[in-house]
Amino acid sequence: MKWLDDFFEQSSRRAAQRVSRRSALAGIGRLLVGVAFTLPVLPFDRVARLAEAAEGKRKKEPDESQCEYWRYCALDGFLCSCCGGSLSSCPPGTEASKVAWIGTCRNPKDGKDYLVSYNDCCGKTSCGRCLCNFNLGERPAYRMGLHNDINWCMANTSTMFHCTTAVLIGLAEKQS
Amino acid sequence: MTRFIRALGLVSAACLASAASGEPRYETLSVAKLPEPTPHRIYLSDVSINHIVDGRLHVIDGDALKYLGVVSLGYTGNAALSVDRRELYVATTYYSRLSRGERSDVVDIHDPQTLEHKGEIAIPSRHAQALPYKGLTRPSSDGRWLFVQNATPASSVTVVDLKARKFAAEIPTPGCWIVIPSQTAGNRFSTLCGDGTLQSIVLNDSGGFRSRARSARFFDPDEDPVFVQTDNIGDRHYFVSYKGLLHTADLSGDEPRLEAPWALVAGEDGRKAWRPSGYQLVAIHRKTGRLFVSFHAGGKEGSHKDPAKEIWVFDLEKKKRVARLPGHNAIAIAVSQDDQPKLFAIDGLKMGLAVFDAGAKPRFLKRMEQIGESATLMELH
Numbered sequence: 374m375k376w377l378d379d380f381f382e383q384s385s386r387r388a389a390q391r392v393s394r395r396s397a398l399a400g401i402g403r404l405l406v407g408v409a410f411t412l413p414v415l416p417f418d419r420v421a422r423l424a425e426a427a428e429g430k431r432k433k434e435p436d437e438s439q440c441e442y443w444r445y446c447a448l449d450g451f452l453c454s455c456c457g458g459s460l461s462s463c464p465p466g467t468e469a470s471k472v473a474w475i476g477t478c479r480n481p482k483d484g485k486d487y488l489v490s491y492n493d494c495c496g497k498t499s500c501g502r503c504l505c506n507f508n509l510g511e512r513p514a515y516r517m518g519l520h521n522d523i524n525w526c527m528a529n530t531s532t533m534f535h536c537t538t539a540v541l542i543g544l545a546e547k548q549s
Numbered sequence: 550m551t552r553f554i555r556a557l558g559l560v561s562a563a564c565l566a567s568a569a570s571g572e573p574r575y576e577t578l579s580v581a582k583l584p585e586p587t588p589h590r591i592y593l594s595d596v597s598i599n600h601i602v603d604g605r606l607h608v609i610d611g612d613a614l615k616y617l618g619v620v621s622l623g624y625t626g627n628a629a630l631s632v633d634r635r636e637l638y639v640a641t642t643y644y645s646r647l648s649r650g651e652r653s654d655v656v657d658i659h660d661p662q663t664l665e666h667k668g669e670i671a672i673p674s675r676h677a678q679a680l681p682y683k684g685l686t687r688p689s690s691d692g693r694w695l696f697v698q699n700a701t702p703a704s705s706v707t708v709v710d711l712k713a714r715k716f717a718a719e720i721p722t723p724g725c726w727i728v729i730p731s732q733t734a735g736n737r738f739s740t741l742c743g744d745g746t747l748q749s750i751v752l753n754d755s756g757g758f759r760s761r762a763r764s765a766r767f768f769d770p771d772e773d774p775v776f777v778q779t780d781n782i783g784d785r786h787y788f789v790s791y792k793g794l795l796h797t798a799d800l801s802g803d804e805p806r807l808e809a810p811w812a813l814v815a816g817e818d819g820r821k822a823w824r825p826s827g828y829q830l831v832a833i834h835r836k837t838g839r840l841f842v843s844f845h846a847g848g849k850e851g852s853h854k855d856p857a858k859e860i861w862v863f864d865l866e867k868k869k870r871v872a873r874l875p876g877h878n879a880i881a882i883a884v885s886q887d888d889q890p891k892l893f894a895i896d897g898l899k900m901g902l903a904v905f906d907a908g909a910k911p912r913f914l915k916r917m918e919q920i921g922e923s924a925t926l927m928e929l930h
Contacts, residue, residue, distance in 0.1 A: 446851070447851070472702055496648060496649065497648055498600065498601065498602045498647070498648050499598060499599055499600060499601045499602075501599045501600070504598065504599075506854070507851065508851045508852075508853060508854050509850060509851035510850065510851065511851065511853070511854075512770060512774050513726060513727075513741070513774060513775075513776065513777045514677075514679070514700070514704075514726040514727070514777065515724065515725055515726040515727075515740075515741050515742055515743040515770065515777070516743045516770055516774070517700070517702050517704065517726070517743075522679055522680040522682070522828075523677060523678065523679040523680070523700060523702075524625060524678035524679065526678075527677075527678050527700055527701060527702060528701060528702065531644065531648060531649050531652075532624075532642065532652065532678055533601075533602065533624070533644070533648040533649070534601055534678075
């Protein structure tokens with residue numbers, strides 16, 4: 374059970390970084406749920422497109438193969454960075470998930486909260502490397518856009534779950 | 550292969566030698582039979598994350614702490630026993646080429662006594678490919694229907710006709726999640742919704758949608774969401790919130806009715822931020838009205854799945870905590886409903902099973918190690 378071992382070692386290390394993210398989280402929750410009731414699929418599609426648009430803009434961090442890397446604050450899965458992919462690319466021969474959920478993580482370098490799209494990579498069986506489990510801002514699946522105990526490859530032709538990315542898609546809006 | 554044949558040769562030689570010396574007898578290979586079921590037989594769902602296409606359900610004798618056998622779950626299969634305990638249903642996904650090809654979702658039917666596969670029912674290829682949670686697959690209280698949670702990610706519920714052994718209907722449940730079958734009416738189930746309400750859905754005679762009714766808003770999904778794993782006494786259903794409130798819903802009528810919540814955490818425990826956590830974190834012994842909830846200290850945003858530091862025992866009628874048990878890193882708990890109840894807890898760090906006496910004076914009894922790989926949900930016979 375490496376995933377939970379890792380989780381508990383690292384969640385204590387990250388505890389210091391938990392400041393007031395709640396306002397940002399609440400904002401996202403509202404954003405997603407506001408539309409989810411009428412058109413449940415759309416917000417996720419939109420997020421996936423935003424993720425694609427954000428490609429190439431990020432700076433690579435040196436420790437992206439470790440669970441405690443800041444963007445993984447709500448990631449539950451195998452790190453694609455350990456599986457032949459990276460923070461924002463899927464391993465060769467897999468397919469990017471069409472839908473994803475969004476976490477909010479604080480970048481320790483600038484102290485700002487960022488939106489992170491946890492797209493899965495699909496079409497091959499489990500990678501089996503670097504399993505991580507953090508749950509900052511995670512909510513039960515009645516808030517589907519904030520849930521990580523489900524397979525985000527669910528809308529792909531092959532829904533087989535391989536690993537999870539952490540794509541930076543924007544700055545979290547501050548609530549006053 | 551050569552090594553295998555050589556090994557066979559050695560075995561035969563050893564058998565002949567021992568037969569000559571009058572020791573062991575020749576044997577005939579057979580298939581083992583399970584002992585008679587008891588209320589302490591455990592069906593443990595394991596997503597087997599490292600080889601997720603090949604999930605397992607482990608069957609364990611909770612008294613002898615003996616591993617009895619396995620049921621294949623396929624890819625993200627979600628299991629539930631029938632009301633009469635004669636069948637085990639697994640809503641799951643198969644691909645024609647393991648990880649590619651044609652997707653087919655089915656409800657596999659297994660015999661919980663022989664662990665043999667008995668048949669399957671085709672369902673729409675939308676079943677929720679989720680970590681095993683109670684309420685992703687549930688039979689109606691009269692055994693007539695099987696409810697399967699779907700996600701595309703739009704939420705809906707597949708209704709399977711267990712009598713006719715076929716798919717009956719699909720009911721949209723936008724913004725809501727988990728199936729909580731009514732214990733009063735077989736044609737009704739409830740679900741938790743992202744606007745902080747419960748919704749009850751009534752089926753028509755063919756399993757399709759007839760009507761729905763919403764409760765008043767009773768929880769705040771941002772500030773203090775409720776866990777979707779619940780337990781019940783009759784049609785009184787109990788929901789624990791992230792911060793430790795206990796909500797009670799009466800689901801005996803077509804419209805869900807909520808009672809005033811009460812706090813499971815008070816005083817010094819509140820200052821130390823004890824909070825409920827885990828995957829299957831609530832269990833009730835119905836006859837005695839004892840509620841078991843797994844807890845951790847130092848709770849904060851994001852700690853809601855932490856393994857338990859302690860398991861707390863409450864008297865539901867007196868609304869009072871009556872015992873604290875060691876947590877054994879529990880991420881899932883279940884209690885048997887007999888007169889010598891046992892509480893079972895899955896150790897999420899070591900993948901062990903802890904057993905407690907859940908009677909008048911609850912106490913830890915014993916452990917079994919190496920029960921699975923990434924197991925998170927128990928059902929008892």
